[in-house]
Amino acid sequence: MRFKLAVSLAxxxxxxxxxxxxxxxxxxxxxxxxxxxxxNAADFWTIARKGVEKAxxxxxxxTVDFRLGDGTAAEQKxxxxxxxxxxxxxxxxxxxxxxxxxxxxxxxxxxxxxxxxDSDAPDSKRECYVGTDNVAAGRRAGELLKTALPxxxxxxxxVGKLDARNAQERxxxxxxxxxxxxxxxxxxxxxxxxxxxxxxxxxxxxxxxPDVAALVGLWSYNGPAILNAxxxxxxxxxxKIVAFDExxxxxxxxxxxxxxxxxxxxxxxxGYQAITLxxxxxxxxxxxxxxxxxxxxxxMVIRADNVDDFxxxxxxxxxx
Amino acid sequence: xxxxGAAWRNTGTFSILDSRDTMAPxxxxxxxxxxxxVVLCVIVTALNPRFVSPANLQNTARLIGAFGIFSLGLGFVxxxxxxxxxxxxxxxxxxxxxxxxxxxxxxxxxVAVVLVLALGALLGALxxxxxxxxxxxxxxxxxCGLLLYRGLARFIxxxxxxxxxxxxxxxxxxxxATGSVLGVPTPFVALAVxxxxxxxxLHKSVYGRHLFAVGRNAVAARxxxxxxxxxxxxxxxxxxxxxxxxxxxxxxYTNSVSPSSHGNFFELYGIAAAVLGGCSLRGGEGxxxxxxxxxxxxxxxxxxxxxxxxxxxLNFAVxxxxxxxxxxxxxxxxxxxxxxxx
Numbered sequence: 001m002r003f004k005l006a007v008s009l010a011x012x013x014x015x016x017x018x019x020x021x022x023x024x025x026x027x028x029x030x031x032x033x034x035x036x037x038x039x040n041a042a043d044f045w046t047i048a049r050k051g052v053e054k055a056x057x058x059x060x061x062x063t064v065d066f067r068l069g070d071g072t073a074a075e076q077k078x079x080x081x082x083x084x085x086x087x088x089x090x091x092x093x094x095x096x097x098x099x100x101x102x103x104x105x106x107x108x109x110x111x112x113x114x115x116x117x118d119s120d121a122p123d124s125k126r127e128c129y130v131g132t133d134n135v136a137a138g139r140r141a142g143e144l145l146k147t148a149l150p151x152x153x154x155x156x157x158x159v160g161k162l163d164a165r166n167a168q169e170r171x172x173x174x175x176x177x178x179x180x181x182x183x184x185x186x187x188x189x190x191x192x193x194x195x196x197x198x199x200x201x202x203x204x205x206x207x208x209x210p211d212v213a214a215l216v217g218l219w220s221y222n223g224p225a226i227l228n229a230x231x232x233x234x235x236x237x238x239x240k241i242v243a244f245d246e247x248x249x250x251x252x253x254x255x256x257x258x259x260x261x262x263x264x265x266x267x268x269x270x271g272y273q274a275i276t277l278x279x280x281x282x283x284x285x286x287x288x289x290x291x292x293x294x295x296x297x298x299x300m301v302i303r304a305d306n307v308d309d310f311x312x313x314x315x316x317x318x319x320x
Numbered sequence: 321x322x323x324x325g326a327a328w329r330n331t332g333t334f335s336i337l338d339s340r341d342t343m344a345p346x347x348x349x350x351x352x353x354x355x356x357x358v359v360l361c362v363i364v365t366a367l368n369p370r371f372v373s374p375a376n377l378q379n380t381a382r383l384i385g386a387f388g389i390f391s392l393g394l395g396f397v398x399x400x401x402x403x404x405x406x407x408x409x410x411x412x413x414x415x416x417x418x419x420x421x422x423x424x425x426x427x428x429x430x431v432a433v434v435l436v437l438a439l440g441a442l443l444g445a446l447x448x449x450x451x452x453x454x455x456x457x458x459x460x461x462x463x464c465g466l467l468l469y470r471g472l473a474r475f476i477x478x479x480x481x482x483x484x485x486x487x488x489x490x491x492x493x494x495x496x497a498t499g500s501v502l503g504v505p506t507p508f509v510a511l512a513v514x515x516x517x518x519x520x521x522l523h524k525s526v527y528g529r530h531l532f533a534v535g536r537n538a539v540a541a542r543x544x545x546x547x548x549x550x551x552x553x554x555x556x557x558x559x560x561x562x563x564x565x566x567x568x569x570x571x572x573y574t575n576s577v578s579p580s581s582h583g584n585f586f587e588l589y590g591i592a593a594a595v596l597g598g599c600s601l602r603g604g605e606g607x608x609x610x611x612x613x614x615x616x617x618x619x620x621x622x623x624x625x626x627x628x629x630x631x632x633x634l635n636f637a638v639x640x641x642x643x644x645x646x647x648x649x650x651x652x653x654x655x656x657x658x659x660x661x662x
Contacts, residue, residue: 040580040581041474041479041578041579041580041581042481042578043578045479046479046480068479070580071580071581162632162633187629188632189626189632190632190635191632193584194584195574195576195578195581195582196383196570198574199573199574200379200383200623200626203379204376204623204627207370207373207375207379207627208368208370208626208627208629221576221578224574224575224576228573228574228575232498233375247481248481248483248485249483249485249575249576252485252486
């Protein structure tokens with residue numbers, strides 16, 4: 001009995017000392033713990049990671065935890081809860097399901113500064129959004145379509161999930177751009193990030209509608225999926241392809257002319273700007289945050305004439 | 321009458337070794353799936369004749385081939401009364417390794433292919449050993465496999481998509497995996513060959529009899545002298561090898577492997593195909609023809625969603641709905657047959 005009491009008391013003392021000790025550490029030092037959370041594990045984020053690491057290296061008194069999501073809101077909630085429990089001071093997150101993650105983000109705002117990147121959650125209390133204006137990106141893709149189809153025609157779009165905000169905004173941008181032209185949208189097919197399904201959707205679209213004039217891939221892996229399907233159907237050049245993001249195969253397709261062009265974001269800047277913003281805000285400097293609370297990083301359109309330069313820059317960024 | 325009488329007469333002894341009497345229920349399950357498939361094909365062709373166009377038949381045949389190969393193996397495992405949830409993650413792991421072997425290590429492609437098949441078989445053997453030697457439940461063992469292999473794939477690939485690019489050095493392999501033989505897609509040809517082999521193994525060999533015996537009643541099988549552990553282990557190894565073959569076809573179909581999402585939940589397609597084709601999840605029942613019919617049905621269902629312009633969001637709803645109708649219809653007919661027989 002006495003032994004048990006002694007052990008329990010010892011544990012309590014250790015716990016108290018531990019807690020007290022931790023408090024001392026965080027109140028004394030000025031090291032800010034930041035976290036960068038992605039929505040999934042696509043290649044896209046390896047570039048963002050470089051941006052995050054550059055910001056981390058430049059900023060003193062900052063440690064950054066880079067976390068990959070798995071495409072589900074549940075996993076992101078788990079990551080955020082873990083980080084808050086560890087005492088993180090700032091979170092940059094790309095919410096998988098912004099509409100339904102508003103509550104989670106608002107809870108996080110109570111304990112840390114939150115910015116969103118890549119995909120916004122405007123209804124939440126996040127400080128700022130750093131990322132692409134996806135509607136504008138969609139409009140640029142629409143312009144590519146207009147140059148590819150001067151006589152008009154039917155087009156089909158392919159994406160992983162239509163309930164993702166960036167997918168909806170890009171679709172909106174394309175619709176805005178092609179409004180009034182003779183280009184009409186046949187259908188939008190989804191594949192739930194199953195890349196076998198993504199390619200099969202395109203193959204079957206080409207069978208069901210052989211007269212489709214252009215195919216658009218809204219997510220990064222849709223470009224290569226479309227390219228492969230069109231190649232298999234021996235219709236390269238007959239069907240125009242527009243893609244998003246900078247997958248290796250997409251860039252190869254742009255170079256060969258099979259893909260008209262791809263609208264790329266600047267994931268490096270997502271990482272760099274988000275972390276820099278968080279660090280400055282924690283130091284009390286919120287001057288970098290625009291009044292609209294949205295910091296748009298411009299997109300680029302990569303066509304055959306600038307793909308080589310872009311590739312070289314990418315290799316440099318990726319450090320490969 | 322004959323059917324029910326035969327079942328009663330044969331229960332309790334080693335009638336499972338005489339597949340003739342137990343064939344009849346299989347034939348009915350296969351027949352139901354076959355009829356459903358025929359009806360579906362007729363309806364879809366009527367609604368969109370492009371369903372039977374050469375291009376569409378080739379596309380669908382390619383997918384049936386890739387999905388069917390590992391479904392055969394999964395059927396074997398289900399016949400033993402087991403299951404394998406790790407197949408999808410194995411696709412990711414084997415795909416990543418294939419990419420590394422061909423593009424980074426630049427191994428000659430025959431070597432890479434043999435290695436992938438061997439590795440698949442090894443993973444299967446691992447599952448089989450844990451299940452037979454340690455007596456662990458297949459569900460748990462393969463669930464751990466599902467998590468482990470996915471994690472390994474992501475770790476080895478550093479969470480980056482592994483591709484095959486323009487296939488310098490192994491263009492023959494890429495052409496073979498993505499091409500056709502006399503107009504028939506290679507995966508379908510491979511499936512045809514694998515089906516013949518597996519049919520002989522399952523329905524005409526001693527091992528096949530042993531497999532059914534172990535699945536039906538493992539204890540009785542062991543007491544009658546069958547080496548149940550080895551029988552089950554071999555089933556998992558066969559599945560592993562077939563998984564390796566399917567992995568190669570899937571990897572080249574998309575020409576890249578995203579380790580976090582490649583092959584995600586594909587084992588469900590295999591399990592559904594096997595169960596639709598007459599394999600009971602309790603074990604001891606199944607047929608190669610049934611598994612082929614099940615795979616074809618699943619791929620036709622996915623194909624018709626695209627061809628008929630049904631919204632993509634209803635893809636799985638359509639699959640589930642049609643399968644449910646088929647299964648309910650089959651059960652109703654079976655009950656009616658039993659009742660009239662009595």
